[in-house]
Structures are given as structure tokens and as C-alpha cells.
Amino acid sequence: MDNYTLSNGVQIPVIGFGTWQMPNDETGVNAVLSALEAGYRHIDTAQGYGNEQAVGKALRLSGIPRNEVFITSKLDNTNHSYELTMSSFAQTLENLGTDYLDLFLIHWPNPLNFRSHWQSANAETWKAFEELYNAGKIRAIGISNFRQHHINELLKTAQIPPQVNQIRLCPGETQPELVSFCKQHGILLEAYSPLGTGQIFSVPEIISLSEKYNTTPARLCIRWSIQNGWLPLPKSVNPERIKQNLDVFSFTISPEDCQTIADLTDCAGHSLDPDTTPW
Ligand code: A2P
Numbered sequence: 001m002d003n004y005t006l007s008n009g010v011q012i013p014v015i016g017f018g019t020w021q022m023p024n025d026e027t028g029v030n031a032v033l034s035a036l037e038a039g040y041r042h043i044d045t046a047q048g049y050g051n052e053q054a055v056g057k058a059l060r061l062s063g064i065p066r067n068e069v070f071i072t073s074k075l076d077n078t079n080h081s082y083e084l085t086m087s088s089f090a091q092t093l094e095n096l097g098t099d100y101l102d103l104f105l106i107h108w109p110n111p112l113n114f115r116s117h118w119q120s121a122n123a124e125t126w127k128a129f130e131e132l133y134n135a136g137k138i139r140a141i142g143i144s145n146f147r148q149h150h151i152n153e154l155l156k157t158a159q160i161p162p163q164v165n166q167i168r169l170c171p172g173e174t175q176p177e178l179v180s181f182c183k184q185h186g187i188l189l190e191a192y193s194p195l196g197t198g199q200i201f202s203v204p205e206i207i208s209l210s211e212k213y214n215t216t217p218a219r220l221c222i223r224w225s226i227q228n229g230w231l232p233l234p235k236s237v238n239p240e241r242i243k244q245n246l247d248v249f250s251f252t253i254s255p256e257d258c259q260t261i262a263d264l265t266d267c268a269g270h271s272l273d274p275d276t277t278p279w
Pocket residue numbers: 018192193194195196197198201216218219233234235236237238241242244245
């Protein structure tokens with residue numbers, strides 16, 4: 001699979017396998033195993049998903065060498081401090097059965113527990129991220145669900161700028177200002193819910209364009225995400241669909257059709273405002 005190159009030179013496969021809502025049991029293990037067997041080499045989990053152990057088990061069962069799979073996890077919303085980052089990171093490594101992570105993200109910029117002082121909590125947390133990065137325990141560090149004001153605040157004290165921002169990007173939610181801000185700062189955009197958590201399958205324009213390209217709505221949206229320079233993280237628990245979703249390198253969407261998709265509005269849901277969510 002092709003790679004993107006992060007601002008620190010680390011290579012990251014252009015499609016990742018998303019595991020949000022994937023159970024920490026045999027179903028989860030089998031989904032990740034199917035993904036690895038289908039050719040995914042990039043798995044995206046999180047402390048908050050509660051399924052790091054299933055991801056780790058699938059990795060071991062696959063027999064694929066650790067250094068051939070890019071693994072991301074994310075710091076839970078309850079862990080925004082130096083000490084809690086350090087201790088929960090150690091637990092994440094143990095859950096995954098590995099001694100390093102490829103990418104670690106702050107999952108949420110402004111969790112309820114730290115809302116009165118999110119700026120200092122993030123600064124302190126980032127210091128721990130930088131220490132782990134400098135110690136070689138994490139190959140790249142980043143953020144998720146951060147908007148411009150959260151990034152600007154982090155950059156005031158960061159020694160190492162974030163290399164990734166993982167946000168919700170799909171037809172109907174393209175966040176153009178945030179995307180261009182991240183690009184200006186050399187931050188790669190990862191797209192979660194690239195299929196709008198399944199809502200793109202009932203969008204008439206997506207259905208007709210997928211017929212035009214003789215492909216599926218899922219592949220069309222994953223391909224469109226890559227042509228935007230984003231890194232899509234589609235998820236599925238169905239082995240056949242997991243495999244199909246990777247088959248997006250044999251066609252190219254024309255610039256006009258990319259624009260048609262970009263112009264869709266309110267068709268596949270929206271992200272929540274990180275400053276007002278009740279968690
Ligand atoms: P399933 O797990 O049954 O395949 P997103 O990645 O935007 O969060 O979307 C995930 C949703 O899209 C899941 O409900 C998943 O269901 C569904 N999905 C993923 N790939 C496909 C596909 N190729 N065809 C139909 N549905 C899909």
C-alpha cells in the first residue's frame with residue numbers, strides 16, 4: 001500500500017482500519033485479523049474504545065512482524081495530565097503487547113473533566129507525549145478532534161508540533177478552514193467516519209457517481225478521501241467489505257466529480273463541538 005510521509009519523515013499507510021465500536025472479544029479479533037489478511041497495515045484503536053487487547057491479539061495471531069504494521073492509539077479523555085499520560089501509555093503498550101506505538105493522539109481537546117483548564121492540561125499532556133517520542137516509545141505524535149483554537153493553544157508551548165490531526169471528514173463534512181489550517185502547519189489529516197458512519201449509502205449523488213465509476217459507494221468515498229490528501233479510516237466488521245474497501249487504487253475520480261462530492265451538504269452527519277460535549 002502507498003504511504004504518506006509525516007512531517008517528521010515517518011511513513012504511514014494511506015488507509016487505516018478503524019476500530020471504533022469494535023468489541024474487545026473474538027468478533028473484534030476476527031475483524032482485525034480479516035483486515036490484516038486483506039492487506040491493511042495500519043490499525044487505529046484508542047484507550048477509549050476498550051479494544052486494544054483484541055487488536056494486540058489479532059496482531060500476534062496474524063504472525064505479521066510488528067514493524068510491518070502501523071499502530072495508532074489515543075489518550076483517553078480521563079487521562080489529560082503528565083502522570084496519567086505516562087501510566088495509561090504503559091497500559092496501552094501492555095494491552096497491545098508491544099513495546100512502542102507508531103502514533104499516539106490526544107483523543108479530545110477539551111474533555112469535561114478538564115474543561116476549566118483544558119489549555120494547561122493539554123500543555124502538560126503534550127510534554128509527556130514529547131518525552132515518550134524523544135525516548136523512542138512513539139514514532140509520531142498527534143491530536144484528534146482539535147479545532148484551530150485548540151491547536152494554536154497547544155503550539156504556544158509545544159516543542160514538537162503535532163504531526164497528525166484525526167477529525168471527522170466525509171461527504172457533507174469537509175471542514176475546509178480547519179483542513180487548510182492543518183495543511184499550512186504540516187499536519188496530516190486523518191478522516192474518521194469516511195463513510196459518514198454508514199450514512200453515505202443513502203445519498204443519491206454518491207450512489208449515482210459510484211455507478212458511473214463502476215464501483216461501490218464505500219470505495220468511491222474512500223478514494224475521494226485519498227484524492228483530497230486525507231487518510232481515511234473506514235471500519236467494518238464484515239470480512240468481505242473489509243477487503244473491498246481496500247480496493248480503491250484502480251480508478252481515479254475526475255476533479256469535477258470530486259467537487260460534486262465536496263459540494264454535498266448535511267448528507268451524512270456532523271461532528272460534535274468539542275467545547276460543549278457532555279464528556
Ligand atoms: P459493517 O461493519 O456491517 O460493514 P464509517 O467507517 O464511516 O464509520 O462507516 C462504518 C459503517 O459503514 C459501518 O456500519 C459498516 O458496517 C458500514 N460499511 C463499511 N464498509 C461498507 C461497505 N463496503 N458496504 C456497506 N457498508 C459498509
